[in-house]
Amino acid sequence: MSAPNFNRREMLTAGVLVGSAAALDATDRAQARSISGDVPWQEGQANKPDIAKPGTYLFLTAAEAACLDAALSRLIPKDELGPGAKEAGVTFFLDRQLAGPYGEASHWYMQGPWKKGEPTQGYQSRMTPAELYRAAIKAIDAHSGDKYSGKTFSQLTAAQQDEILKGLEKGDIDLKTVDAKSFFTMFLQNTMEGFFSDPLYGGNRDMVGWKLIGFPGARYDYRPYVKKHGQKLALEPVGITGRPAWKPA
Amino acid sequence: MMKIFSPFGAAGLAVAGLLASGSAQAVDSSFSNIRHGKELVDAGDCVSCHTQQDGGKKFAGGRAVETPFGTIYSPNITPDPETGIGGWSDAQFYQAMHHGIRPDGKRLYPAFPYPYFTKLTRDDVSAIRAYLNTVPAVKSPPRAANLTWPLNHRVFMRGWNMLFFTPGTFKPDPNKSAEWNRGAYLVEGAGHCGACHTPKNFLGADKTSQALAGGAIQDWFAPKISGDLHDGTGAWSVDDIVAYLKTGRNKFSGATGLMAEVVANSTSKLSDADLHAIATYVKTMKPEKNPPPAPPQARMDDPKMKAGAAVFADSCSACHGGDGKGTPGLFPPLAGNANVQQHDPATVIRVILDGARTVATDAKPTTSAMPAYNWKLKDDEIAAVASYVRNAWGNHAPPVDPGQVKAMRENLREDHASGS
Numbered sequence: 001m002s003a004p005n006f007n008r009r010e011m012l013t014a015g016v017l018v019g020s021a022a023a024l025d026a027t028d029r030a031q032a033r034s035i036s037g038d039v040p041w042q043e044g045q046a047n048k049p050d051i052a053k054p055g056t057y058l059f060l061t062a063a064e065a066a067c068l069d070a071a072l073s074r075l076i077p078k079d080e081l082g083p084g085a086k087e088a089g090v091t092f093f094l095d096r097q098l099a100g101p102y103g104e105a106s107h108w109y110m111q112g113p114w115k116k117g118e119p120t121q122g123y124q125s126r127m128t129p130a131e132l133y134r135a136a137i138k139a140i141d142a143h144s145g146d147k148y149s150g151k152t153f154s155q156l157t158a159a160q161q162d163e164i165l166k167g168l169e170k171g172d173i174d175l176k177t178v179d180a181k182s183f184f185t186m187f188l189q190n191t192m193e194g195f196f197s198d199p200l201y202g203g204n205r206d207m208v209g210w211k212l213i214g215f216p217g218a219r220y221d222y223r224p225y226v227k228k229h230g231q232k233l234a235l236e237p238v239g240i241t242g243r244p245a246w247k248p249a
Numbered sequence: 250m251m252k253i254f255s256p257f258g259a260a261g262l263a264v265a266g267l268l269a270s271g272s273a274q275a276v277d278s279s280f281s282n283i284r285h286g287k288e289l290v291d292a293g294d295c296v297s298c299h300t301q302q303d304g305g306k307k308f309a310g311g312r313a314v315e316t317p318f319g320t321i322y323s324p325n326i327t328p329d330p331e332t333g334i335g336g337w338s339d340a341q342f343y344q345a346m347h348h349g350i351r352p353d354g355k356r357l358y359p360a361f362p363y364p365y366f367t368k369l370t371r372d373d374v375s376a377i378r379a380y381l382n383t384v385p386a387v388k389s390p391p392r393a394a395n396l397t398w399p400l401n402h403r404v405f406m407r408g409w410n411m412l413f414f415t416p417g418t419f420k421p422d423p424n425k426s427a428e429w430n431r432g433a434y435l436v437e438g439a440g441h442c443g444a445c446h447t448p449k450n451f452l453g454a455d456k457t458s459q460a461l462a463g464g465a466i467q468d469w470f471a472p473k474i475s476g477d478l479h480d481g482t483g484a485w486s487v488d489d490i491v492a493y494l495k496t497g498r499n500k501f502s503g504a505t506g507l508m509a510e511v512v513a514n515s516t517s518k519l520s521d522a523d524l525h526a527i528a529t530y531v532k533t534m535k536p537e538k539n540p541p542p543a544p545p546q547a548r549m550d551d552p553k554m555k556a557g558a559a560v561f562a563d564s565c566s567a568c569h570g571g572d573g574k575g576t577p578g579l580f581p582p583l584a585g586n587a588n589v590q591q592h593d594p595a596t597v598i599r600v601i602l603d604g605a606r607t608v609a610t611d612a613k614p615t616t617s618a619m620p621a622y623n624w625k626l627k628d629d630e631i632a633a634v635a636s637y638v639r640n641a642w643g644n645h646a647p648p649v650d651p652g653q654v655k656a657m658r659e660n661l662r663e664d665h666a667s668g669s
């Protein structure tokens with residue numbers, strides 16, 4: 001076990017690189033900045049989130065989408081409690097994330113030194129999330145083909161799929177080109193994000209994730225409810241861009 | 250005790266003596282006269298219109314003044330002899346301010362509020378000139394106006410003036426107090442409040458019978474400020490009006506948009522006595538009759554109102570309160586708010602689309618702001634929430650149609666693209 005020996009100099013360079021990368025794409029995304037004098041405000045301007053535009057997949061191929069549909073249906077399956085990750089549009093959410101800044105790891109430090117990190121240090125691969133997904137899906141389909149006479153992952157039975165997913169989670173399966181465990185960790189995390197994040201990012205369709213757990217959504221003001229101790233409020237969830245009740249019938 | 254009656258304040262009396270002597274007067278360039286001129290230039294807000302936004306040189310002109318008939322660019326009124334008014338005689342300056350006629354005989358457009366400035370006394374106009382003579386001269390040639398027929402012909406203004414313009418110095422009403430007369434002089438004269446707050450006829454002239462009853466201007470609606478309880482300042486005390494004009498806000502409302510500029514450049518610089526006079530005068534402008542409380546103009550079970558209530562609860566209530574009472578001084582109450590209840594919903598729609606920020610003044614330097622919803626709320630959702638705030642909590646005003654929101658959205662897009 002070797003302690004990471006990042007020295008101060010490297011840290012400083014890293015800071016500069018991150019700083020200049022941020023400056024280059026500061027146009028639309030929220031960035032930390034210092035403010036003096038009046039709080040900046042401009043008529044008609046808003047610090048708005050990137051709303052996922054509907055349409056065909058931007059990053060995933062049809063085959064990749066089929067593999068993800070199948071895999072995330074096992075992580076959050078459709079059942080008697082309601083729709084699952086696939087029905088909630090999580091594949092679409094992942095597509096938009098992988099096609100955007102997250103897929104490019106544009107806000108991460110992605111230079112050397114390349115040391116094997118500790119588990120507590122999180123994701124340590126040289127691959128961007130987009131590269132990781134692309135390589136992992138290919139390797140998973142190859143692995144199921146080897147094992148189940150040429151079938152892709154999406155063509156397997158639920159039990160066979162679960163077995164592969166467990167193998168990835170434990171790191172028992174060697175995907176050769178990518179680290180199975182790193183991929184599984186990221187994929188599980190992203191699936192939960194897609195299922196529970198605001199619908200404007202493309203997942204959590206009809207706020208099914210929020211309805212499942214009783215989360216009331218992006219509400220601004222809870223003052224009317226503070227005194228209602230122990231009462232069931234049954235608030236309809238609301239997304240950043242609204243809820244059905246906003247539409248005049 | 251003898252009461253000295255002067256609507257124009259002490260300074261007006263002081264210079265009167267100087268002028269009694271003869272007709273061919275030189276401009277009195279004493280310090281007190283220049284200071285008096287500066288006060289009038291503040292009251293007249295000359296700087297707002299005669300300075301380009303975003304760092305233009307003061308009084309050098311070039312600011313686009315939008316009118317329903319096209320764009321007029323303000324001229325340079327610095328003492329530069331070639332491109333400004335340095336070469337004008339005092340009489341020529343008075344002719345422009347009092348009659349709206351340039352030295353070359355051409356008629357000026359009333360985008361320059363001379364139909365108000367005509368009320369100024371000769372002495373006060375001279376004091377304005379005395380002050381303008383002291384500002385740095387800037388070379389900045391005038392820009393031609395961009396107007397539609399028939400107003401693009403200055404000669405047309407001769408007919409306009411015959412129809413709608415009566416030059417004439419303010420005549421005090423001897424039955425009213427000195428303070429009231431001072432207020433009337435400022436509101437009807439230098440302050441030109443009616444230029445925005447009085448409704449206009451189809452040729453852009455004031456409907457004088459409806460003074461200060463509210464007017465549409467540059468995609469805002471300057472609300473009724475006469476004393477109507479429903480949609481005027483009827484509920485405001487004289488001190489409330491003074492606080493609004495001096496600090497930019499009070500417990501009823503805050504100044505934003507065009508009024509923010511008026512407060513920042515003009516009313517916040519006036520003396521307390523003058524503000525008190527303005528408020529006293531405005532308060533006495535009673536509506537013909539204060540209508541009895543009326544029912545809302547949209548019912549709560551109307552689908553549009555239900556949708557509006559949902560948008561309001563989720564997006565607006567945190568600041569304006571579920572009961573519409575706001576946090577006075579920080580987030581204005583919408584219940585009983587005159588801006589919200591004008592028959593013309595321009596300000597309401599505009600503020601929801603573009604957001605708003607209360608003006609910062611020396612007295613209240615910390616501003617509060619409302620975010621823009623143009624990216625998030627659709628036309629029908631904005632129409633719904635606008636209709637709701639106009640008819641909830643005892644408010645009543647015509648509901649808003651999605652088509653009105655669409656039109657305002659397009660206007661604002663053009664305004665922002667052209668930088669105005």
